[in-house]
Amino acid sequence: MRKKISLKDIANEMGVSTAVVSYVLNNKYEGRISEAKANEIKNIAKKLNYFPNQIAKSLKKDRTFTIGLIIADISNLFYSSIARYIENESKKYNYNVIFGSADENADKFNELIQVMLGRQVDGIILAAPKGTETTLNYLKERQLPFVLIDRYFPQIMEINTVGVNNYQASYTVVQHIAANGYKKPAMVTLRTDLFHMQDRVSGFKDACRQLLGEQDSKVVEVKEDMLSEELEECLLNLLEEQNDLVYFSTNKIAMEGLAILVKRDVKVPNEMGIVCFDQADAYKIFNTSITFIKQPLQYIGSKSVEMLISSINGNRFAENVVLETQIVSGNSSASRKNS
Template identity: 30%
Template sequence: MSRITIKEVAKESGVSIATVSRVLNRKGYATEEVKQRVYTAVKKLNYQPNAVARSLKMEQTNTIGIVIPDISNPYFMKISRGIEDEVHSKGYNLIFGSGDESPDKERELLQVLYKKRVDALVLATSGANDELIRSIQASGTPVILVDRRLEEEDDSIDLIQEDNIRGAYMLTESLILQGHKRIGVIHGPSNVSTGSDRYAGYLQAMRHYQFPVEEELQFYGTFTQESGEKAARYFLQLSQRPTALLCFNNTMAYGLMLELVRRGCRLQEDFILASYGQVEAAELLWPDMISIRQSPYEMGRAAGRILCDRLLNGGTGPYKEIFKPIMEGTENNSQ
């Protein structure tokens, strides 16, 4: 069935196309009798305005593109919810895409959303797309980075992130002060700022307390559940196992916990676990887990406020906001 056009509405209501357009857009003069004829024709024909054509004419679509590494990760969905709670009442809707920690997929999503003429983009980048991101920003489409910076820092692009170096330092320090000598570390990818910053914070703490960084105790993951599962298998096969495991994101920590449980480990007895980011399952599996409590919803609200300022008030920025890490669950975990 073909789409009903404005031309057919004009014919049904007995007025010109221009008059129909004025009535539907509430611009210009039309008598009440003419308005009623147009609305009656619209209802009878079930006419739906062409949103794409209208957006081209208005030079806005009232949509915001959100590209995050993992759409199933509660952390990123809480960021998205915070954004939505700020912008929806202002008439904006969100379009989501999951980059899956793949720069190629992320690039494709960015290109599609840009071609769809979203009014702005919010991005937690998987890396390697700096040039494209800068070109989108330069074209006049605002870009807000959340959680992660570009590989080469750019102060002209809005940024909402956590103090990842400080948070990783705090986690590492808490394990050292509890007496752990062998700390196994599950790192994230070094090509994204969260991975490199958390690694840097870990190194700072180890050097400050004059602890050696043993390569045997390093596992390099990809911020995925599978990475956590592989890390568990790796540390379990060591002849001298670590007494504590330090995991640099919540998704890897979840995979780590699941695999340890599958293999019969006694949680809090065989290992102490510290996670950058809270794991919802920890309340059941590992209630005393040490973690950095993040603020994803608040970060999303901050990004939403920046979007509204840019899109509605002509704000120019650049804006930068850094959230402080908060430690949880450090009691009674000494070894």
């Protein structure tokens, strides 16, 4: 069996004490030894393939230096991007991340929570599906640090949350398209009870009423598990009803919708304007530049980690962070005033 390298082995190689090696490998050597000597010790540790004993380290400090991340749907580009930022930010605090995707399923979410608890994570960042309020309250009662991202549950008070102003995001969309001369927009969204999605719908409806005089604005809800089947019929109906623009409320709907418009050879924006919530690299292959709502993904990731680490370190004051979005204008919602 291959011998496990210890601090003593590195100390013997360098001719220093194990305490000095420990200071260096835990980045606590400043003022004790020179930068050059510290780099020598790090290089020896690397050459000898030294790996710290995380179990002993966690027992000593009563921490595992791992955090759990449960996202709502790994196939959603928003969450895959957020996961990358969270992992990068966690490394700055010397934390590892354990991932899980709930696939918008409450039962799977509950199972993942138990897995995280079994791994004794120090805290969890999560995007909870609908119907998980009981589990969130359970985590709160256990006083396990957690931060809710993207979603919120108004009935659960005093928990850490990071999200965007979904109402204002949709309102801004209508301001943009009204300024560009669109008169009859429609919104395509998911059939869901999630509050952040309802906020997007409310912002759209209120703006249509106040800015366009549309008392009964067109909002079409589609089932997520039947997205491709329902969306094509939906878009054809909107074209027939002469809606001049479609606002897709998620990038998952947008990707499916754009593919349908290409298949049907719908001219964008001449026959139908397009605005999408969230960005996606795949928009670049569409034959028209896409107007989209940009969320501050990197800041959401870094802020959620910062809040979680603060909570792990004993801060029990809940923080509610609501961030603003911005609209990035493309040709898909180009002005119709002169057309």
